[in-house]
Amino acid sequence: MADGSSNGTSVPFRDPSVYAEYQEKWATLPDSAESWEKRAQEVSDVLAVDAGQRDIENKSPQAEVTLLKHSGLLKVLGPKKYGGGEQPWSIGYKVTRKVAEADGSIGMLLGYHLLWSTTANVVGTPEQADRLQKLILENNYFIGGAVNPRDNDLKITPKDDKIVYNGFKHFNTGGVISDLTVLEGVLEGTEDHIFAFAPTRQPGVKFSHDWNNIGLRLTESGSVKIEGVAVPWTDALGWDPEQKKPDPKVLGIPFASLLLPTIQLIFSNLYLGITLGALDYASKYTVKSTRAWPFGGDNKEKATDEFYVLAIYGNFHAHLRAAVALANSSGDQVDLIYRNYSGDLETRAKLTARERGELAEWVASTKVVTTDTGLRVTGGVFEVTGSKATSLKVGLDRFFRDIRTHTLHDPVAYKNRELGRYQLLDEVPEPTWYT
Missing domain, CATH: 2.40.110.10 (Butyryl-CoA Dehydrogenase, subunit A, domain 2)
Known part of the structure; x- marks a missing residue:
């Protein structure tokens, strides 16, 4: 099929009706943090079935955005009075991460939507924020x-x-x-x-x-x-x-620059989801298909008995546990800031530049760790899956390609420098388009 765009150009996409069954199955929104995470797992399970094939076909994801609409995940952060889930950002990050485990592209679309759909909450007046939340949620809009x-x-x-x-x-x-x-x-x-x-x-x-x-x-x-x-x-x-x-009570305060650490933590959860997905995918491949190396002098019958295979998987597991803990802690810090300072303009004005900067350093730490760990794991899994795992039909390469692509968004070296100044000089960063 073809998607007729606003300028008359047509691009191929899958028929959204392939996911029609989920519109009824997910007709009711989740009502707790746990049930939102469960819904994200269900979406991830659906996407995982053919994620590799869809990556190869490279069709416009109209059908997959329709799936996100059916799932309700686009509404997870929105106020309940307009049909949203009214969950904190920590849950928004976790559902983004879970979807990215199966399909980095769709996880990225979800994460960016959550940021853009709440833009007015940060840089708009309370009236504008309320009006846009109503428009977006009641129409189940997807935002680019x-x-x-x-x-x-x-x-x-x-x-x-x-x-x-x-x-x-x-x-x-x-x-x-x-x-x-x-x-x-x-x-x-x-x-x-x-x-x-x-x-x-x-x-x-x-x-x-x-x-x-x-x-x-x-x-x-x-x-x-x-x-x-x-x-x-x-x-x-x-x-x-x-x-x-510009209204200085809205835009002239540290609160108005929260979009940047908020989206940077979306990036980290995207990387983390992709990396977790890669490790799970590789683990299943190794158990099923990887052969032991017969020329090592301490030969094993199965790859799962190989010392180096076990050691590498164990090391990856440990580092990912640490990355998950850091990402969750940073999500809690984001929740704390929004919980304490969202609302009327007087409340927003109480956020200090130092508090905003402390949050940015939590986020920067997470960006460094998830970038380093993600690149090492998504590339390193080939050492423990074997040469056959590089086949396009296996699909293990997409995890590395996805994380390598987005980790170039802004140089992580500058996050390391920023954290170095924080450690040595107790300086928090000035807000920028990337901090």
Whole structure:
């Protein structure tokens, strides 16, 4: 089949009806943290059946986003009054991680959606946040984002009661199959940034359909051109629509920069999920298919009796246990910040730069550990599965390709430097687009 996009280009995708049975099966949302994690496991089990084949086919993931919609996972963080799960970020991270165990691409789409769907909660007014939560949850929308800070900013031009976005972004995760897209740019004549949501399916959002990278192949992370996309001033997040200026009570405080550590911890849970998936996949392969080495001088009948095989798997297991514990602890820190400082503007204003910086260092620590462990494990499993495991039909390579692709998002060396300054000089980082 083909997906008719907003600019008339067609791309192949699987028929979403392949997952139709789950719309009824998952008609009721989970009602506890445990049941949300169970739902994520169920989604992971469905995706695991053909994840390798879908990676090879590289079709647009419209069907898989439909599966996420059926599951309710897109709503896990949203307020209950609009049909959400009202779970904390720690559960959002865990369900993202679980989905990524089976399919890194779909885990990434889920994680990015959770960040973008809550953008207004951080950089918008309470009224804007409430209005957008209602819109997103009641329509079960999937959210994409055209916010790549390495590119030139989109140009924003004021026009009567609207602002108009124009520009180009090399990366735009999930946009092609999204209902709404988060845009971000700079208002002409100023250095002020504006976030806003826009309907994806409109002539001014032109996708290039050029994502064909070695990993995370089903994330639709290709480029997009934005031409004349107009948004009402009232939807300029954190701005006063009458004065047409940023509201310092919303955007001039440390709370408004929480999007960055929040999404960086999504990255770490994505890496962790992919790595856990790789270790599980490799373990099953070794038990079933790996042969013992017959020329070592201490020959064993089975690979599972080989000392080096056991030692490597044991070491990977230990390091992943530590990484999981660190990621969970960092998720708890995110929960604490949002629990203490979300709400009205007076409450948000109480978050200090130091507290925000301490959170960023929890997240940076997790990024370093999950990157290092993820790359070592997803590449290292081939040492204990054997040469036949490199076959494309086995599908073990996709885990390494996925994690290698995303860990290049921003250099982890800068996270190490940042943590070094924290350790030696007790300095917390200044907020940036990547910190």
